[in-house]
Amino acid sequence: MxxxxxxxxxxxxxxxxxxxxxxxxxxxxxxxxxxxxxxxxxxxxxxxxxxxxxxxxxxxxxxxxxxxxxxxxxxxxxxxxxxxxxxxxxxxxxxxxxxxxxxxxxxxxxxxxxxxxxxxxxxxxxxxxxxxxxxxxxxxxxxxxxxxxxxxxxxxxxxxxxxxxxxxxDTNGNADPGDEKRVQVAKKYGFDAYAVSSNNPDPVAKAIGRMLDHMHLMDNKVASLCKEVNDLGGNVCADALPELRVGEFDEDEKAAAKRREHAVESFDPGI
Structure with a gap:
């Protein structure tokens, strides 16, 4: 004992x-x-x-x-x-x-x-x-x-x-092989793909992961179509994709945080 x-x-x-x-x-x-x-x-x-x-x-x-x-x-x-x-x-x-x-x-x-x-x-x-x-x-x-x-x-x-x-x-410690692909696609769009695994329990992150899968598939299809058109003498798909500036979202969040902080400081519990 x-x-x-x-x-x-x-x-x-x-x-x-x-x-x-x-x-x-x-x-x-x-x-x-x-x-x-x-x-x-x-x-x-x-x-x-x-x-x-x-x-x-x-x-x-x-x-x-x-x-x-x-x-x-x-x-x-x-x-x-x-x-x-x-x-x-x-x-x-x-x-x-x-x-x-x-x-x-x-x-x-x-x-x-x-x-x-x-x-x-x-x-x-x-x-x-x-x-x-x-x-x-x-x-x-x-x-x-x-x-x-x-x-x-x-x-x-x-x-x-x-x-x-x-x-x-799995048993060998391997994660979903689609996760790495999603990370690469997200970087292309200027987006931080942390926690967008299809196995993530968060429904929002799961939806974002599926959106990235869809974007990746559409990119491949459009790239193939552009190549075929250009091979036939056309001149398409020359413009680059617009860049998502994550900093703009950060600035909006910082402004919202300042507003919340000001509201807390100005709160009068005696009212």
Whole structure:
């Protein structure tokens, strides 16, 4: 038992640079307290003292803000950072060296008995607020971004973001091959293409990414048409594309910021 506690404490030092002393970790890490409480509840659950197990689980939920069903299976060196709002369902299985941040839910999507919660492989990291729902398999070394909603299996080593969750990096760490093309097209138009990946969960960025794809395709078609016309003796497409001056937009934003600042300074709370 004491070797497991020592292992838990070392896992905190490995993954949280804010941890300074053993005493601080023992007294101020509710995620770790919740895991210890779960081990006690799990012991009674397996001995068929179901009510007692649930009561212990509920007590530690009050104390830590973390709800772990006593039927869940947790691996070694499991770390819950910050802890508040984490929910782990009855049939969830968590591998070794996994990390969960606050607000994570390993939940179910069915009221039927049986396996209905996720299974996490070793070394999985799930960001704050993410929801992993259903009897899914999350492969080893997978990464799930903050606030993602995952409803499908995740392969090993993949990175998932968005609602619903989509793989933005595969096992080899390769991103969407279309992203680099969009960056080049955006530079051509004088536009900063940061975060315009087709896999980006932001609907505005997603729409911009598709617009850039459309522009690139139209450019190629027009260039081919101009070449054919010029080969036939014509003289078209000599003018360069108009340049978008991003600085003009920056100046508008700065002017708007000054107006907001002036409004705040002139606000009289006594009115």
């Amino acid at each position: 004491f070797s497991r506690i020592k292992e838990d404490i070392n896992s905190v030092f490995d993954r949280d640079p804010a941890a300074r002393t053993v005493f601080e970790v023992l007294t101020n890490y509710p995620g770790m307290h919740a895991i210890w409480g779960h081990r006690l509840a799990k012991f009674f659950w397996q001995k068929n003292f179901k009510w007692l197990a649930r009561s212990i689980s509920t007590f530690f939920r009050w104390v830590t803000g973390v709800e772990i069903h006593p039927g869940a299976t947790l691996g070694r060196r499991f770390f819950i950072d910050h802890g508040m709002g984490v929910v782990i369902g009855e049939t969830a299985e968590v591998g070794d060296d996994c990390t969960l941040y606050h607000g994570v839910t390993l939940g179910g999507t069915s009221w039927k008995a049986g396996k209905r919660h996720p299974t996490l492989g070793n070394n999985v990291v799930i960001g704050a607020g993410a929801k992993v729902l259903g009897p899914l398999d999350i492969g080893e070394n997978a990464r799930i971004g903050s606030n993602a909603v995952v409803v499908k299996d995740v392969p090993e080593g993949a990175t998932v973001v968005g609602i619903p969750g989509k793989v933005v990096k």
